[in-house]
Amino acid sequence: GAVVSQHPSRVICKSGTSVKIECRSLDFQATTMFWYRQFPKQSLMLMATSNEGSKATYEQGVEKDKFLINHASLTLSTLTVTSAHPEDSSFYICSAQTGTGVTEAFFGQGTRLTVV
Amino acid sequence: GIQVEQSPPDLILQEGANSTLRCNFSDSVNNLQWFHQNPWGQLINLFYIPSGTKQNGRLSATTVATERYSLLYISSSQTTDSGVYFCAANRGSGGSNYKLTFGKGTLLTVNP
Helix, strand or coil: CCCCEEEEEEEEHHHHHHHHEEECCCCCCCCCCEEECCCCCCCCEEEEEEECCCCCCEEECCCCCCCEEEEEEEEEEEEEECCCHHHHHHHEEEEEEEECCCEEEEECCCCEECCC | CEEEEEEECCEEEEEECCCEEEEEEECCCEEEEEEEECCCEEEEEEEECEEEEEECCEEEEEEHHCEEEEEEEEEEHHHHHHHEEEEEECCCCCHHHHHHCCCEEEEEEECC
């Protein structure tokens, strides 16, 4: 299957700082990538859809100024958590699909963010 | 948007037993996937199965799209099968319909 690589896998940062998470499709081009958030013992909740060359589409209730998404190329999307606070601590995971239309989604390894 | 429900929420088995996990969805789907989330959090793709039946070793899956459900079968379970199993679906008909909606998952524990 296709490979999606996400970095870093784990990050600890101080309150008020910003953290950038990268999501790369290694062996395919992805015009669309998705960012999810997962709290302990819960399911994945979609945060935003990242579109190459255009603005991201955010789900209701997700602050676009706090969670900045950039999809500058067909293989890279980044999520920046700005001015992080302890309540932003969570597991963040990205996915990409192998083509347009209805195709299988593959997920990165996830990033565990802890804000202290 | 589409609703996805999984059952049971928790399942405890003895090693060697068989199990069936169920996923119901509220609307017609063009994409349905089963995942296993490993202890490190990564989602492992098990099946991409919007319809029909597939098998991969001890695992198999069947989706009956007309009746809006999918089943994941695990035979001769092993302790390494433990973890959370997610079903996710989308309508795939354009725009926001490409977004995957996840069920709440089934937590499987296989005891030796």
